[in-house]
Amino acid sequence: MTKRAALRNDKQFLPYAATTEKAKKTMIVAMLGEATEENIQAVIERMVELGFNVHRTTGEAQTILAGVGKPDHFDVAEFKVLPGVHDAYRISSPYKLAGRNFRPEGTKIRFKNGVVIGGDEIVVMAGPCSVESRAQILDSAKKVAAAGCQFLRGGAYKPRSSPYSFQGMGVEGLKLLREVADETGLLVITEVMEISQIETMLPYIDVFQIGARNMQNFNLLRELGHVRKPCLLKRGIAATIEEVLLSAEYILSGGNYDLMLCERGIRTYETATRNTMDISAIPVLKKLTHLPVLGDPSHGVGIREFVPPMALAAVAAGADGLLMEMHPNPDKAMSDGAQSMYPEQLEKLVKQLGQLAPVVGRSVASAVAVA
Numbered sequence: 001m002t003k004r005a006a007l008r009n010d011k012q013f014l015p016y017a018a019t020t021e022k023a024k025k026t027m028i029v030a031m032l033g034e035a036t037e038e039n040i041q042a043v044i045e046r047m048v049e050l051g052f053n054v055h056r057t058t059g060e061a062q063t064i065l066a067g068v069g070k071p072d073h074f075d076v077a078e079f080k081v082l083p084g085v086h087d088a089y090r091i092s093s094p095y096k097l098a099g100r101n102f103r104p105e106g107t108k109i110r111f112k113n114g115v116v117i118g119g120d121e122i123v124v125m126a127g128p129c130s131v132e133s134r135a136q137i138l139d140s141a142k143k144v145a146a147a148g149c150q151f152l153r154g155g156a157y158k159p160r161s162s163p164y165s166f167q168g169m170g171v172e173g174l175k176l177l178r179e180v181a182d183e184t185g186l187l188v189i190t191e192v193m194e195i196s197q198i199e200t201m202l203p204y205i206d207v208f209q210i211g212a213r214n215m216q217n218f219n220l221l222r223e224l225g226h227v228r229k230p231c232l233l234k235r236g237i238a239a240t241i242e243e244v245l246l247s248a249e250y251i252l253s254g255g256n257y258d259l260m261l262c263e264r265g266i267r268t269y270e271t272a273t274r275n276t277m278d279i280s281a282i283p284v285l286k287k288l289t290h291l292p293v294l295g296d297p298s299h300g301v302g303i304r305e306f307v308p309p310m311a312l313a314a315v316a317a318g319a320d321g322l323l324m325e326m327h328p329n330p331d332k333a334m335s336d337g338a339q340s341m342y343p344e345q346l347e348k349l350v351k352q353l354g355q356l357a358p359v360v361g362r363s364v365a366s367a368v369a370v371a
């Protein structure tokens, strides 16, 4: 049996009962004023067939049909195009486990060294875009720890737009991350790009980062649902908030509840920045889901000087943490140098975060004890 299969069969790791329980769903169909009784009956029939109890309101101008029930699945788009229908709306959210109602108190993710994500303290993750060498990642880790952060980031497997760009150090990079993180007391977050990497990564990392390009790699998400290791799911380059939550649902429904989300900028018509950091997604997500929400201002704007202000904005907007790029020598970085902060910038930013956090009822997590 592979290690992953063993994890899946671990009896201590049964999904919550709610994953198997069918939840109540609600929908509304508004008929056109000129809809015939035949049209109305056809819609009612289809709703009943799906498993809804239908409540009919015959108004002066139009008929409204409200469906409440436990259908296995339904698609409002199907109703929107039925004869005589004005519009159809889904009232209950399509995600169940990710919804705030599932855990109104919020999810807290606990790590071995006492770090908690999703509590009162803001957690800071920083490091280079990629692991490039032992010297580079060791120097990075020392600077990240000295600045007061809790996590070291760094890609060992890199999703690059061009196949000719640096693709990462692979397993060698994972080993280096673990080694320097242990030396400095930091935790490790790094990106997983495909299912075959999961097992290799398990002994070396503390959080699986699911990159923007993989937010809808549903097979990968499903597999990570069976792993007992926290995951950070980044918002896709053109994903709506609902799509992020549906992707989260894939991981949660596998039984892995140690999940956090990350706003990292979306593609818009704006060209002055690499992406458009959607700060508004942070309070919206905090309302819709119990999962911790982090901000990644580095990919969010793509330009070094704008990273600190956007990091502050993310925390002001309610983020539970930050994931940021810092390189000891960003001008020589093998990837994302332009958006990687200088070590002094990170140090200054963490101090500013400490001043800002109390304004929004938070504090910054304590610095790790540097060995």
Ligand code: PEP
Pocket: 129, 155, 159, 210, 211, 212, 213, 234, 264, 299
């Ligand atoms: C990264 O964190 O280096 C990265 C590739 O991020 P994203 O998936 O958000 O582009």
Ligand code: MN
Pocket: 129, 130, 299, 325, 335, 336
């Ligand atoms: Mn990067």
